[in-house]
Amino acid sequence: MSVVEEGRTYIGASVPRKEDATLLTGQGRFVENLTAPGMMHLAVVRSPFAHAEITEVDLSQVRAAKGVVAAYSGAELADEWAGPLPCAWPVTEDIKIPDHFPLASDRARYVGDGVAVVLAESRAAAKDAAELASISYEPLESVTDVALAARPGAPLVHESLDTNESYTWAMSAGEVDTVFGEADVVVKERYRQQRLVPNAIEPRGVLVEPVASTGELTLTSSTQVPHILRTTLSGVLGMPEAKLRVIAPDVGGGFGSKLDVYAEEALCLALARKLGRPVKWVEERSEAFLATIHGRDVLQEIELAATSEGKITGVRARLTASMGAYLQLATPGIPLLGAWLYGGCYEMEAYDFSCTGVFTNTTPTDAYRGAGRPESNYAIERTVDALAREVGKDPVDVRRLNFIKEFPATIVSGLEIDSGDFEGALDRGLELLDYEDFRREQAARRASGDPKQLGVGFSTYVEMCGLAPSRILGALRYGAGGWEAATVRILPTGTVQIMSGATPHGQSHATTFSQIVADELGVDVDSVEYFSGDTAVVPQGMDTYGSRSLAVGGIALHQAAGKIVDKARLIAAHQLEVSPDDFEYEGGRFTVKGTDRSMTVTETAFHAWTAHNLPDGMEPGLEGASVYDPPNFSWPGGCHIAVAEVDTETGDARVIRYIAVDDVGNVINPAVVAGQVHGGITQGVAQALYEEAVYDSEGNLVNGSLTGYLVPSAAEVPSYEVDHVVAASPTNPLGVKGVGETGTIASTPAVVNAVVDALAHLGVTEIEMPTSPERVWRAIEEAKR
Template identity: 55%
Template sequence: MTQTAKTPAAGHSSAARFVGQSVRRREDAALITGRATFTDNIMLPGTLHMAVLRSPLAHARIRGIDARPARALSGVVAVLTGEDLAGEFAIGLPCGWPVTEDIKIPDHPPLARGEVNHVGDGVAVVLATDAGTAYEALGLVEVDYEDLPAVVDIEAALEPGAPLVHEELGTNHCYTWPLAVGDVDAAFAQADVVVEGRYVQQRVLPSAMEPRAVVVNPEPVGGAFTVFTSTQVPHFVRDLLALICGVPDSKIRVVAPDVGGGFGSKLNVYAEEALAFALARRFGKPVKWTETRSENHVATTHGRGQIQRIAVAATREGKILGMRVELLADMGAYLQLLTPGIAVFGAFTYCGLYDFGAYSFECKGVFTNLTPTDAYRGAGRSEAAYAHERIMDDLARELGMDPAEVRLRNLIPPFSEPRTVPSGVMYDSGDYERCMRRAMELVGYDELRAEQRRRREAGEVVQLGIGIGNFTESGGLSPSKVAAGVRLQSGGWEAATVRMTVGGKVEVVTGTSPHGQGHETVWAQIAADALGVHPDDVEVLHSDTAIAPFGRDTYGSRSLPVGGVAVHVAAGMVAAKARAIAAHLLEAAEDDLEFHGGRFSVAGTSGPGITIQEVALAASLASNLPEGMEPNLTADHHFDPPNFTWPFGTHICVTEVDTQTGRVGIHRYVAVDDCGPIVNPAIVEGQLHGGIAQGVAQALYEEAGYDAAGNPTTGTLADYRIPTAMDLPVFTLDQTVTPSPTNPMGVKGIGESGAIGSSPAVVNAVIDAVAHLGVTHLDMPVTPEKIWRAVSRAGNTASTRQPGSTHRREAGHGGDQL
């Protein structure tokens, strides 16, 4: 549920009819009536079903595979091992983001050859005439394993003598990526107070409603292939399957049908897509694979997985002078498409919204015998916000100041043009104090602090906690050019084509690939306003590389500030061409024309004018066009922004914590976000709902657990705790509007903001409720048991400090490394 604060709407051009309005999502009717088409719904004649035999061990040598009993099962077409299929692949699964020149990248074949490196690593593949037979055959394949020591802990993985995940690399160290701005040592030497924190970002499972699935159809003539796959990135799948399987990309068409969520986990090209492609090519028949939920827990990438050490140097008045960040990032067993870059991507936002002079960052990537990590909603930036907001609360406690006051003293002043921040990058625009004070006003901050003091003085069992989550994020993933040492490989541009048909309707082709974001609705609103038509007259085409051959797809809060802006510019180009033709047909100067409600007319006259639909017909007939003008109303545009966009916000969570049981209830939740001008408020609200839910889930519930041997302890949804709607509070949402100067719409993106601001707000609120009892450190997920044990250990003594939480140092003791 949501409560929306009553504030003035964001300003928009008086010409806007639909942008800024909560136009009902056109995508929803099919989804809620069962008429959507997901990949698993696709059944082509003659389809063979694929199943993957997965390793039950985290680390082992494969001494032999006996597939004879499985091959003898009726309905089984083939059982193939990694050795059998080695000739089908030109390369292994690639890493698309090598963050340093000396990064270590292990071979990653679609099926393991000789050694398995995590539970769920593919060992063999079965092809059968039906799915049931394929999975039955898996149980008949016998694999002789030689168990090897497993590497599970990322700190222990770097110790001398630790077992190696990949012996041929000679180390579990994948890379070290450093960044330094200003004189960090001097800042720490001058500080009155240094506060240090060690925080853990546990692994989480993206848990999309729809697990992954793929269907590959070999065309009978011409040697082409159509790939239907549940993905966020159909263009990446096309391009990388071409490389992996040695096929020209012109022979591969990739279609993403309706996709039931991704949250970053479908921003990848997986082994199963390559295997299905290779088998369809080998056997000349369609091949289908649908992931089970248990497979999803071990074969689809995980999110997060970091140990964060952060320190801030400050004056006694609470002004920050410098910050140090050191990360250990869990790569898992292999590098998937973006694995090494996720932690590095957060490097530029550990400084958050705060203004100080010196900053250093170092990230070490570490291999473990666990499922690979990769993007998860808020990738890199969520982890950064968690660390900087936890350390801000720790600093406030050390100084005896209110956490809000410490933040307000350090916020970057308002700016409307790009400015350099402590991490060395340029934020686009921001008014952080206005946003934060609005959140404090909505939540009733002073009244809550008074109530908190009352409960503490009364010694009540249920204590009140208030947590703040300030954040900014690098959204609108762009630009194409390398910036600040980040070796972005994907490119930040996006493509759009807008055309008016002979019948006067509008077609928009976009390179973005939505999976719940509402692109069809929003892109239609943008085009409708530009061309003076109704959104119902706009068709938006996407997620098919045969229709939209150019695109960089959907992730990183980029769809609107890159893809939507491309549509806006292309539609404007069509409108400009229509104006030129209308002026010609009306025998008037372009500057004399007015355009209202889809009709051109000459200003100051009572003439009939001409509709844009009539212009479209004239452009198609081409019998009376201005000299040198090409027929048809159509325009292509590739928008390549000059910078990221930097949405920001303040989330405030109010918790009630039962100090006798550890039970946490969220009493209030307020989120004030700034994503620039809003195109569709209802969609923004929906994106925030989902993001906040995921952040709350990481803070209180979710953790992908493993035992010391690398066996998953959360292999099913009975073990992995995902909250329901009943576990979530009412959200009070509001916005400030600070346009971005990096694009003509001023928009910034909102898809990940909720997931970034929420987890620090929730954890800070829980700790704030029990800090007076001596509990100043808890790691996620903050379960009732953890809270109860921490309160019990503290013995209700306010002077007790949790080991490993914070450390205070007076000035003059040097700037020692963390």
């Protein structure tokens, strides 16, 4: 779908990724590849108990072990911290935020909670010595299930709070009680968003290098958020921000799990400061299952009010969300990122939402791809199917009846969707599917009693991304703004330097940002040099999450480049002795109207650098900087259709066909977009069919490895059919929306709707996620009774 508009060279073209040559030949530099003279290796001793009093920490054998430099308990490091690890999102005035220090010193509150550290000359020595730690625990009652934790009398995760409830956040719009009271039908469904483990392909890693003479520390971390780390960790460590430099080197994915401020980052900083030597910690995969945040783990109750025709009039949603044992950076706010979207892409008049955050003795939850919006879209898209069953209509017809069709549209929850084409996406999806043909084949299989049955599932969705207008974040009590900063500079040789505070961890920023600036300035994409991920090089930024890099960071770059064009116009006019208004500008060249006299932006850069002959009062150099704060969220949407084949005897459910028609606004690089869509869909299929973090009654994570935690591979999914409709965003000058999370948000309910549809003739209406073969088998058996 390469669409390059006239006057452009790169925007809309599948420009090969600048990142690939380095990464695909194994020459990337990840934290694990880095070393520093005199470096020590850190190992963290973690609690094997879900909840326990720490009665004694004896590290004498650890300290005596070969190669060990030092070892500390939580209590021994207590003086290192000027404050606890940050929670930046106190969503309500009365939210309960328990202190969370990098090591537990009195109580361990989940399996994996750090209780001591070992520093040794090699990683192997650190791991060997960590096994010698003698820590006495007094086990306490624990609770990992969020429903149980919310009950009165449940074991308390934080005794001093006297409750497991962290907060309750609510909003309401319209005459909710009246609408529900007068509704012809009310469908009520309950869903469980199982706990998921993000599993970035590169686990986390940290290297801290101290400069003894100045007290400066350089933190290199596998992170999405170097700027947030600098702001917050200087506070945790009690040091001026000026003394802390943060670098995100090549980062192997994050999915939100590296949008956080972690204990190990603070520990490596404190220990490097204390001992005056570099400290390195690299997470093991099995450690990552415990020590890196988890996603989802939310119980949902949703009610739809509707007419007997299936016209939706109102929605109510009640959430109980597991926080885990502590509040990490954005933990309380994550389920609320879906708070406005439980009405989906449908018109209605009444809206009621509340969410209660509850502590459990588990790894803390936080952002995981889609963050709050996969949950909301799942609830509404599953429930629209339930409504279709209730009123005896085709799920497609019920969706069509309820779509928002006019834009901009102020939705019932109060936000404004700037653009969309839900019906166009649905139509295109149905055409690709050949819906009637599918229903015929489905009917034939049912008639023949084939053990393998077919089902189709729809998910028509809208999401809010491009986080975020700072004023709205402020209203939500989020602790920072949602802007992004950019600088563009042209050197005398014609090289263009671009700097963005959006920090990539696999999204192709170097390529797509270069495309935007190259087109604006009319230069070759390869002459654009991209800088990011180092606070000494790009001091200002808000980093990468929430599908914001293009819709916020890309616009900042576009504006910064525009400022260069404005200045270059003045220089060119001065050089050519014409008025700036006499120019036409296209493809990086100012041409005096009606003549062949012209000058390129690059040529003006040379004049700006020599500064021999600039307009009076003009500063030398050709540089533009911009900080862009989006006036609205961006609103991708579309239609995803899954076809599932379900073996009614074994319970095996597979996606055999998948169609995605997305509106992500204007596309900068179709190949990059396709990559995001494919990966996102697979991650959503994973939630529908495969992945679930399972705790046992003692609070142990039972399947904390890639053997037991089923991340699907390419072998488990079909080739996806990916198409687009374009309703360009009127909110920003590039008309872009963002694509990082669409696949994950859209796909999960499409798949589960398809699995349920395959078994509809047997009376099955609901299967809990993941729809494992055993759950499918049991649902069929249950329906038989």
